[in-house]
Amino acid sequence: MRTLVDYSWKLQLKDRIPVATFRLQHSDPGNLPLSSTTIKPSEVTMANSEPQGCLAVILSLFGVRLNGDLPTSEQLPYRQRDDFLSAAELSFYRVLTLGLDGSYLVCPKVNLADVFFVSGSHKKQSYKNKIDRKHVDFLLCDPTSMTPVLGIELDDQSHARRDRQERDQFVDQVFEVAGLPLLHVRAAAGYSPQNIADLVRQAVADRALSEKVVERQEGTPVCPKCGTPMVIRTAKKGNQKGAEFWGCKNYPKCREIVET
Numbered sequence: 512m513r514t515l516v517d518y519s520w521k522l523q524l525k526d527r528i529p530v531a532t533f534r535l536q537h538s539d540p541g542n543l544p545l546s547s548t549t550i551k552p553s554e555v556t557m558a559n560s561e562p563q564g565c566l567a568v569i570l571s572l573f574g575v576r577l578n579g580d581l582p583t584s585e586q587l588p589y590r591q592r593d594d595f596l597s598a599a600e601l602s603f604y605r606v607l608t609l610g611l612d613g614s615y616l617v618c619p620k621v622n623l624a625d626v627f628f629v630s631g632s633h634k635k636q637s638y639k640n641k642i643d644r645k646h647v648d649f650l651l652c653d654p655t656s657m658t659p660v661l662g663i664e665l666d667d668q669s670h671a672r673r674d675r676q677e678r679d680q681f682v683d684q685v686f687e688v689a690g691l692p693l694l695h696v697r698a699a700a701g702y703s704p705q706n707i708a709d710l711v712r713q714a715v716a717d718r719a720l721s722e723k724v725v726e727r728q729e730g731t732p733v734c735p736k737c738g739t740p741m742v743i744r745t746a747k748k749g750n751q752k753g754a755e756f757w758g759c760k761n762y763p764k765c766r767e768i769v770e771t
């Protein structure tokens with residue numbers, strides 16, 4: 512005879528997460544709940560519709576794994592690549608770090624979607640798709656704040672290809688419209704660290720400090736960086752604690768503020 516055993520838990524997680532209630536039914540009570548028995552999802556009845564992720568996390572506390580179609584580690588096809596940086600990129604990276612001598616931190620192969628965000632809501636996803644598989648060869652950051660200050664593209668022969676040119680043009684535009692300078696360096700057999708450092712300093716200095724014009728719509732300022740209407744926020748810490756200011760709706764991607 513098939514005996515069903517009910518295990519019911521009610522969990523109060525952190526304040527903002529709703530109470531999770533679920534019921535687990537299993538035909539072999541001898542193996543539950545503290546053994547590492549794998550329960551198929553079909554054997555689990557959820558009392559209401561919490562996402563399975565939540566349930567799986569709770570069950571894992573009891574050593575129980577919801578093993579639907581998860582592949583085993585042996586089945587996963589991931590292997591480490593041997594060409595994280597090409598020989599040309601590595602050679603340039605060495606010269607760059609030598610020339611800059613710690614004044615900027617050099618991050619190779621940075622995804623554009625980690626540097627830029629899409630402002631506004633119009634066709635947001637399609638604009639995001641355009642950048643989230645593209646990388647800039649090197650991103651130079653302030654060593655303390657890690658704020659990006661300059662992108663560098665190492666132009667090798669592949670940049671002469673037509674598809675590559677279109678890609679380059681688009682990336683140039685992204686940097687330009689977002690106000691982050693981008694330096695193109697032609698790939699060469701050798702570089703002078705001093706020359707490269709000079710090029711970098713020049714490009715950073717040339718960064719157009721576009722004047723921040725704050726437009727207002729019926730008293731509400733528009734973010735000077737991304738053009739969205741701002742919202743009133745209250746400073747939670749620091750000297751200005753308690754003070755109100757206009758903050759960008761896109762925070763934390765955009766940290767522009769305007770005084771009230």
Ligand SMILES: [Zn+2]
Binds near residue numbers: 735738739759760767
């Ligand atoms: Zn903004």
